[in-house]
Amino acid sequence: MKLMPEEVEQFKRTGYLKIDGRLIDDEHLTVLRQHYDALFSQKRGTIGEGLRNLAVVGESESDESADRAEEMLQIMEMWSLDEEFRKLLYHEPLLDIAESLIGSDIQLFHDQALYKPAYHGGEVYWHQDNAYWQCDPPNLVSIWIALDDADEENGCMNVIPGSYLEGLAAHERAKSEKGNLPALLEVDADVDRAVPVPVEAGCAMVHHCMTLHQTNPNRSPRDRRAMVVHYMPSGTRNRDGEVMTDKPLLRGKLT
Ligand SMILES: O=C(O)CCC(=O)C(=O)O
Numbered sequence: 722m723k724l725m726p727e728e729v730e731q732f733k734r735t736g737y738l739k740i741d742g743r744l745i746d747d748e749h750l751t752v753l754r755q756h757y758d759a760l761f762s763q764k765r766g767t768i769g770e771g772l773r774n775l776a777v778v779g780e781s782e783s784d785e786s787a788d789r790a791e792e793m794l795q796i797m798e799m800w801s802l803d804e805e806f807r808k809l810l811y812h813e814p815l816l817d818i819a820e821s822l823i824g825s826d827i828q829l830f831h832d833q834a835l836y837k838p839a840y841h842g843g844e845v846y847w848h849q850d851n852a853y854w855q856c857d858p859p860n861l862v863s864i865w866i867a868l869d870d871a872d873e874e875n876g877c878m879n880v881i882p883g884s885y886l887e888g889l890a891a892h893e894r895a896k897s898e899k900g901n902l903p904a905l906l907e908v909d910a911d912v913d914r915a916v917p918v919p920v921e922a923g924c925a926m927v928h929h930c931m932t933l934h935q936t937n938p939n940r941s942p943r944d945r946r947a948m949v950v951h952y953m954p955s956g957t958r959n960r961d962g963e964v965m966t967d968k969p970l971l972r973g974k975l976t
Contacts, residue, residue: 723818724738724821729821729822735880736882736883736884736886736932737882737918737934739920739924740925740926743923744815744818744866745812745866745923745924746923747923749923750868750922753805754946756803760799760802761794761796761834761836771796773794773797774792774793774795775793775795775845776790776791776843790841791842792836792841793844796833799833800829800832806832806948809832809950810829815925815950818864818925819972820972825973826972826975827953827971827973828955828969829950829952829953829968833949833951834949836946837875837944837945837946839875839943839944841939841940842876842939842940844876844935845935846895846905846906847908847909847912847933847934848892848933849884849930850863850932851889851930851931854959855959856958856959858954859931860953861953861957862929862930862951863927863928863950863951864927865878865920865927865947866923866925866948867920867925867947869944869946870919870920870922871920872919874940874943875939875943875945876945877918877920878920878928878934878936879915879916879918879935879936880915880918880933881933882914882916884931885929885932889931890910890933891908893906895907908933953968954976955973955975955976956975
């Protein structure tokens with residue numbers, strides 16, 4: 722179901738939207754959680770090979786003790802690893818939201834699982850997604866799906882409303898990460914303007930690729946498993962100025 726005009730207006734004003742109502746029903750949620758957990762356990766111990774710990778500071782991402790201290794675990798391109806996550810890309814309620822915001826010709830930019838384990842889930846610093854991506858035009862949207870209830874205790878999303886209208890902020894490298902992995906970026910954001918966006922399991926929030934956002938550490942006894950799908954209007958160019966015709970077309974046509 723498409724977004725209501727007032728929801729689209731709200732997104733245009735603020736650069737994010739908490740979606741009203743459930744997008745993933747209980748049965749579907751159970752299946753997604755099982756597949757999500759299976760992929761993380763399968764990849765456990767293979768940091769650097771498809772699994773990243775974004776919370777690692779210092780010398781080595783494969784240093785086991787560093788990995789145990791704080792974990793902000795990421796698996797990219799879940800859709801290419803698991804049929805359930807491939808099907809999720811085509812889940813009508815998600816594509817309807819994307820279509821309401823970026824039009825009917827929709828490609829996947831990428832997807833990712835972002836897992837903050839209970840007690841020692843790490844932080845994600847203030848950033849705008851397009852500081853990483855450098856896509857042109859910067860009109861991508863991300864649907865952030867909660868597989869667990871996500872609130873202020875276990876690291877829900879915090880956003881700065883309206884920040885997407887203020888241009889690209891000056892990002893700095895947050896930490897020295899080693900290997901071939903790029904360092905995380907960070908911005909000195911005006912936290913007084915920040916608002917938390919708690920999302921219940923099976924529900925979602927959507928944000929613009931220029932919206933400043935961040936998530937806090939998870940010190941709670943509850944896991945925070947999230948899945949994010951990043952959608953782009955067909956015809957979007959990558960950082961090298963090339964139209965990304967290779968990305969999966971999810972709805973409509975390639976332009
Ligand atoms: O899930 C998180 O903790 C961070 C999410 C994020 O930065 C994003 O979806 O762009």
